[in-house]
Amino acid sequence: MRRIIAENPNWSLVLVPSLSSMCMQCIVNNFEEKQTYEQLTPSQQDFIQERLSLSLPLCVTANLIPDGVYWKRCCEHKWDLCDVSRYGYSWRRMFFERHLENLIELFIPNVTEPKTILDVLPLCKNYVKRLNISQLLPPIKDPQEERVEEEKEIDVTLINEHDEPCVHHFDLGLVLKELANLEELHLVYRVKECGMNFEWNMFEMTKRDCESLAKALKSSKTLKLLRLHQSHVEDKKCRLLVKHLLDHPSLRELDLSHNLIGNSGARAIGKLLTRSQLEILNLCNNKISELGAKAIAHAVSKSSTLLVLNLRLNLVRDEGGTAIVEALQSNTTLHHLHLGGNDVTWLTASALAKVLEKNKTLKSINLSCNSLSEVGGKCLAEAMSYNTTLTELNIGLTEVDEQTASFIDKVVCTNQLRAQETG
Known part of the structure; x- marks a missing residue:
């Protein structure tokens, strides 16, 4: 063979x-x-x-x-x-969300063709539910324009005439109107890693940016969460945004933290609370003082949906703080309240103590970094002896004596165990 x-x-x-x-x-x-x-x-x-x-x-x-x-x-x-767990375990959704985010973040006005983004939208509109835009690039300045601006900086009178920045960014309205399933929008008007090219106008939105964004938000009927932070949003821009968010059918969470919102913007947000279904409102690190806090307090007293209110690092002081906590006497939905770093004293703590004796809705309160003193601590301790529902009360750095703070901690721990047992 x-x-x-x-x-x-x-x-x-x-x-x-x-x-x-x-x-x-x-x-x-x-x-x-x-x-x-x-x-x-x-x-x-x-x-x-x-x-x-x-x-x-x-x-x-x-x-x-x-x-x-x-x-x-x-x-x-x-x-x-x-x-992939952050994208509902969908690889296709991850790809298109991050791909679209990258295109927007690298878009340079007057240089990049809008077609590069507009051509992608019909392909990804069914899969994008969240956009997290961590930067928006301004136009590249012409050398001649830079020389003109340098000459203007010499004349102080001319600087005052040009307060409104003229570096407009990519118009997000072109994108938002096409994304029929968008639920979350996280947005920062800034330039990452700008290095020695730093300029303040790289870290704020212009009036035209705000107008186009506001109109787009109104037409985005599926949006549940809007986070616009660290973008120098002041009162005028805040009012413009709120104007287009009134009676929004789906918005549930609004985060305008780390901006420049004052009392006028706070009044607009108070109006929004009464004409929306907001559940979470974050206004941390703004410039809201007593009058703005009162406007928000009035809205909180009428709200039937708000669950979380964060006013940390503002200037509400006792006049605004007492208004906020007194509003909780008629509010039956709020679970979490943050008034840390607001220059409130024992007067606000005393007003809150009266609420805690009867309120059965609040789950956590943060009063840290205020001057409550021993008087405020004793008021809260006495109220907590009657409260069985509060499972967190942060009074760190408030000048409350150790014995009172220890007693409050024990009551809170007891309430936590009770909450766990009742499921």
Whole structure:
């Protein structure tokens, strides 16, 4: 019997690909010209997803390749960190949200063609639920314009005439009106890693930016959360935003922290509380004083939906602080209140003590970094001896004596155990 010895001793018949595998590989190699996918069996579709080129145009893959291995490969190829749990465990949603975010963050007005973003929107509009825009780039200045501005800076009178920055950013209205499923928008008007090119106008929105954003928010009927922070939003811009958010059908959380909102903006936000379904309001680190706090307090007394109110690092003082806590006598929904760092004293603590004796809704209160003194601490301690529902009361750095603070902590711990037992 004759034997045939292969030149390659490792060769065997197993190495010969099957005809079906060769056909599948042919589909992979020619996928852009002939898009065959839905007609295949599940196992064949898995074969395709594992081998498709990651450089295929999005217009080919966006609506044809379902969520799965292909989009996981795309994400892991493009970004080092990929936490799919933050995207509802959808790799396709992660890819399109982060891809669109990157396009917007790198958009340079008057340089980048808007078409680069507008062409992507029809492909990703069904999958984007959240946008986290961490920077918006201003236009690149012409050297001649820079010289003119330097000359203006010499004349103080001219500086006052040009307070409104003229560096407008990408118009987010073009994007928001197309995203029919958008639920969260996190937005910062700033430039990351600007280095020695730092200018203050890189860290604020212009009036035109605000107008276009406000109109877009009004038309975004599915938006549940808006976070616009660290963007120098002052009273005029705040009022303009609120004007377009009144009676918004879906907005539940508003975060305007770390801005420049004062009493006029606070009054507008108070109006918003009475004409919306807001559940969470964060106004941390603004310039709200007594009058603004009173306006918010009046709205809180009428609100039937607000669960969380954060006024940390403002200037509400006792006049505003007492108004806020007294509003809780008629409010039956608020669970969490933060008045830390607001220059309130024992007067606010005393007013709060009267509320705590009867209120059964509040779960946590933060009064840290205020001057409550021993008098305020004793008022709170006496009220807590009657309260069985408050599970957090932060009085750190408030000049309350250790014995009183220890007693309050014990009552809070008891309430926490009771809450756990009752489920």
